[in-house]
Amino acid sequence: xxxxxxxxxxxxxxxxxxxxxxxxxxxxxxxxxxxxxxxxxxxxxxxxxxxxxxxxxxxxxxxxxxxxxxxxxxxxxxxxxxxxxxxxxxxxxxxxxxxxxxxxxxxxxxxxxxxxxxxxxxxxxxxxxxxxxxxxxxxxxxxxxxxxxxxxxxxxxxxxxxxxxxxxxxxxxxxxxxxxxxxxxxxxxxxxxxxxxxxxxxxxxxxxxxxxxxxxxxxxxxxxxxxxxxxxxxxxxxxxxxxxxxxxxxxxxxxxxxxxxxxxxxxxxxxxxxxxxxxxxxxxxxxxxxxxxxxxxxxxxxxxxxxxxxxxxxxxxxxxxxxxxxxxxxxxxxxxxxxxxxxxxxxxxxxxxxxxxxxxxxxxxxxxxxxxxxxxxxxxxxxxxxxxxxxxxxxxxxxxxxxxxxxxxxxxxxxxxxxxxxxxxxxxxxxxxxxxxxxxxxxxxxxxxxxxxxxxxxxxxxxxxxxxxxxxxxxxxxxxxxxxxxxxxxxxxxxxxxxxxxxxxx
Amino acid sequence: xxxxxxxxxxxxxxxxxxxxxxxxxxxxxxxxxxxxxxxxxxxxxxxxxxxxxxxxxxxxxxxxxxxxxxxxxxxxxxxxxxxxxxxxxxxxxxxxxxxxxxxxxxxxxxxxxxxxxxxxxxxxxxxxxxxxxxxxxxxxxxxxxxxxxxxxxxxxx
Numbered sequence: 001x002x003x004x005x006x007x008x009x010x011x012x013x014x015x016x017x018x019x020x021x022x023x024x025x026x027x028x029x030x031x032x033x034x035x036x037x038x039x040x041x042x043x044x045x046x047x048x049x050x051x052x053x054x055x056x057x058x059x060x061x062x063x064x065x066x067x068x069x070x071x072x073x074x075x076x077x078x079x080x081x082x083x084x085x086x087x088x089x090x091x092x093x094x095x096x097x098x099x100x101x102x103x104x105x106x107x108x109x110x111x112x113x114x115x116x117x118x119x120x121x122x123x124x125x126x127x128x129x130x131x132x133x134x135x136x137x138x139x140x141x142x143x144x145x146x147x148x149x150x151x152x153x154x155x156x157x158x159x160x161x162x163x164x165x166x167x168x169x170x171x172x173x174x175x176x177x178x179x180x181x182x183x184x185x186x187x188x189x190x191x192x193x194x195x196x197x198x199x200x201x202x203x204x205x206x207x208x209x210x211x212x213x214x215x216x217x218x219x220x221x222x223x224x225x226x227x228x229x230x231x232x233x234x235x236x237x238x239x240x241x242x243x244x245x246x247x248x249x250x251x252x253x254x255x256x257x258x259x260x261x262x263x264x265x266x267x268x269x270x271x272x273x274x275x276x277x278x279x280x281x282x283x284x285x286x287x288x289x290x291x292x293x294x295x296x297x298x299x300x301x302x303x304x305x306x307x308x309x310x311x312x313x314x315x316x317x318x319x320x321x322x323x324x325x326x327x328x329x330x331x332x333x334x335x336x337x338x339x340x341x342x343x344x345x346x347x348x349x350x351x352x353x354x355x356x357x358x359x360x361x362x363x364x365x366x367x368x369x370x371x372x373x374x375x376x377x378x379x380x381x382x383x384x385x386x387x388x389x390x391x392x393x394x395x396x397x398x399x400x401x402x403x404x405x406x407x408x409x410x411x412x413x414x415x416x417x418x419x420x421x422x423x424x425x426x427x428x429x430x431x432x433x434x435x436x437x438x439x440x441x442x443x444x445x446x447x448x449x450x451x452x453x454x455x456x457x458x459x460x461x462x463x464x465x466x467x468x469x470x471x472x473x474x475x476x477x478x479x480x481x482x483x484x485x486x487x488x489x490x491x492x493x494x495x496x497x498x499x500x501x502x503x504x505x506x
Numbered sequence: 507x508x509x510x511x512x513x514x515x516x517x518x519x520x521x522x523x524x525x526x527x528x529x530x531x532x533x534x535x536x537x538x539x540x541x542x543x544x545x546x547x548x549x550x551x552x553x554x555x556x557x558x559x560x561x562x563x564x565x566x567x568x569x570x571x572x573x574x575x576x577x578x579x580x581x582x583x584x585x586x587x588x589x590x591x592x593x594x595x596x597x598x599x600x601x602x603x604x605x606x607x608x609x610x611x612x613x614x615x616x617x618x619x620x621x622x623x624x625x626x627x628x629x630x631x632x633x634x635x636x637x638x639x640x641x642x643x644x645x646x647x648x649x650x651x652x653x654x655x656x657x658x659x660x661x662x663x
Contacts, residue, residue: 052652165564169521169557176528176550183543190543191531214594221590222582224621393621397614398640400594404601405644409654417598425591433517451546458541 001131008360011056012368020057021064021365025372026380028068033076033084033384036216036392037399039069043335044208045399047342048406055343056358060365062339066332067369070275070312071115071377075384078107078304079235087275087311090283094296094303101299104235109243109378110301111308113250114257116374118309121261122268122316123366126323130352130359133324137349142456143468145325147477149450152327154481156272157439158488168485170435174443175450177202184452185459197415204338206407206419207444211437212331213403214424217396219431224393235381243378245301253305256286264310268317272438274330275311282310315366323347323359327446331438334445514565522558529555589620605659610641 012021024046031042042065050058073088078095091111098107140148153175157167180191181201192198260282267278286306287296296303318329326348328334340347345355352359377384407420430437461467469475529551535544597613614637622628648654 048648048654049652051654163564165557165560166517166521169554169561172550172553172557173524176547176554179547179550186538186543188536188543190535190547217594218587218590221587221621222584225583225586225624226581227623391626393623394618394636397617397621400617401610401614401640401644404598405606405648405654405656408656409648409652412655414598414602414657417601421594421598424594428587429520432513433520434513435517435521454546455541463541 004356004360005364007357008362008364009368011357011361012060012364017057017060017365018368020053020061021369022372022376024061024064025068025369025376028065028070029072029075029373029377029380029384030068030387031065032069032072032074032088033388034390034392034395035076035080035082035084036220036396038085038212038332039066039087040208040331040335041212041216041399042069043332043339044205044212045402045406047205047335047339048409050339051342051409055345056361058343059339059358059362060369062336063362063365064369064372066315066336067119067312067366067373068377070315071112071119071308071373072384073311074111074115074304074308075108075377075381076388078104078111079385080388085276087279087314088307089276090279090307091304093283093307094298094300097297097299098301098304103299105240105244107301107304108235108381109240109245110249110253111304112374112378113243113245114253114260114305114309115312115377116370117257118261118264118312119315119370119373120367121309122265122313123363123370124316125265126316126319126366127363130320130324133320134349134352137324138353140325140349140473141471142453142460143471143474144477146450146453146457147468147471147474147481148325148327149446149453151477151481151484152271152321152329153439153443153446153450155270155484156442158484159270159272159277163434164485164488164492166433166435167439170430170437171439171443174440174445175447176443177207177440178444178447179451184448185455197413202419202423202444203410203416204341204445205335205410206416207423208331208335208338208441209403209407210420210423210425211427211430211441213399214420215427215431215437217400218424218428220392220396227392235385249301253302256302256305257309259289260286260306260309261313264313265317267310268314268329269320271321271327271329271442274318274332275314278314279307279311282306319362319366323351323362324349326449328442331441334441337445511565511568514561514568518558518561518565521561522555525551525554525556525558586620590617593617593620601659602657603659605661606656607641607645607661608659610644611637614640 011017028039028042031037032039043062046061046065050061069085070087073084074091074095076082076084077088077091078099081092081096083089083092095107095111098104153171157171158164178201180198182199183190189199263282263285264278267273267281268275283303283306286302287293290296290302318333321327321329322333322337326346328337337347403420404417407416408414410416427437430440457467468478532544532547532551535547537544593613593616597609601609615633618633619628645656649656
């Protein structure tokens, strides 16, 4: 392992790779800091840039963007009271009051340092858990993979939204879109309308760029003409020592940080929920366990620590199912999966055997990106604040052009650009109908995996569905999938009763 | 009917419509036994239709007036959305005949104007400059840095 780690570091410490990772972290922080841009969008937009890079450097760029963007959200959360990404919602609760009290630098310093610690903790967990899980997963056959895909899909559909019906519908629709093209096993054409361009189905990247970036531009257009630009507050960095907080404050936060890291890691591993949920859960837990919960929300550093540690601890967590099973835990890792596939790499347990040096290059890139994030985010703060002032009516059209370039670059054909527009309109429709986008994306990605393994599993058990239930691991995941839906149904029904009682009283 | 309930109705109809459309397409797939290439699409089509119907059923159960005081809905500027959609469609349609640089400059310039907040002035010169610089820069970076053959169209340089 140490040898592999050395190979990994040797790969990312070449001047070219180092430069690429630095670029990734800086761009990531910018995407994280600007409200409306996210880690998912950053990675989707930069995928085309990796076409001409080797897989190691290309993937290093993507993880650097991931690390930067997850942390970058804290800048606007503290300076503007607007979370840059959903991962920093809870950071605003105490970050903004601290800012108003004149402790902006301290809040930013604490946020950056604990983001770093959360990331490092989760990378350590990833490096420890992933190889073990990969070894276990080596024995998995089609039955297990089918059930894991179904489990992940139901979990994301039930967790990502308030409406179970809409979540499941979005997941099923994503799955339906993935059936376009040549079918697995029999290789007949499905839903291609005799268009040769559709034989290969819709490219994953066109779906994601459309749903995330184009839909975002259209959503912005709704309020663009009515918007007023938020002016970031001025922060003076004069006379700031270290990261702007004392050693005593740091040590006092360690129990809170450990707890928040575990929460962030655990939620990050689960498919369907990630940093967007863990920062809030971790904040609530920190408040409950605090001796002075009444001070939360009024500018207590504990709140910033809880939120920022947890959201970054999700990075390593989300990478675990991605690397070991090829299952993306959230939309960001879903785009990352696209990045792997573009370079002809199929994540899964075999990756740890056939491409071990690459896996450790990714680990090394994660560590290097975290260190760069720590230094660049705090000391480059002025530059990021300046960029927050770039008007979005200039920024978003340029991003749209980059989407078009990225889509075109897939196969050098305008067809993919049309596909991006189609999915952009669909994504905008989703926003309007209150349908969640994440289950759609995961359904689109896991659909082919579920279908192929269903067909293979049925062939192995001579067309008998019982094979999925007699296999213990497969049965376990299917039971969990059924349980997650029933549990959700029960809570919905219970809530409805209490809502009815409330209505009767009023 | 309040706007929330109307939205839920439209969502339900769209969901059921998508389900039925997929079902019709699935019915046209050739069959070769119970478990064949059409099996999963059938399961999905039925699931989509059922979920769409369920959404309409949930809609029927919604109270006519929301119990909670409805927050004032944010004004949505649909003309700007439609203009932006039209620009993006035109941009894509014209890219091959006119080439990447020309269409991108035109698209960016027009889109900047469309999205400019009402209380800010449209700065024509600055917009034009940003549009030209971004288009040329993106073209050069991708064409020469990343070997991406973006359409050159009329400007064959």
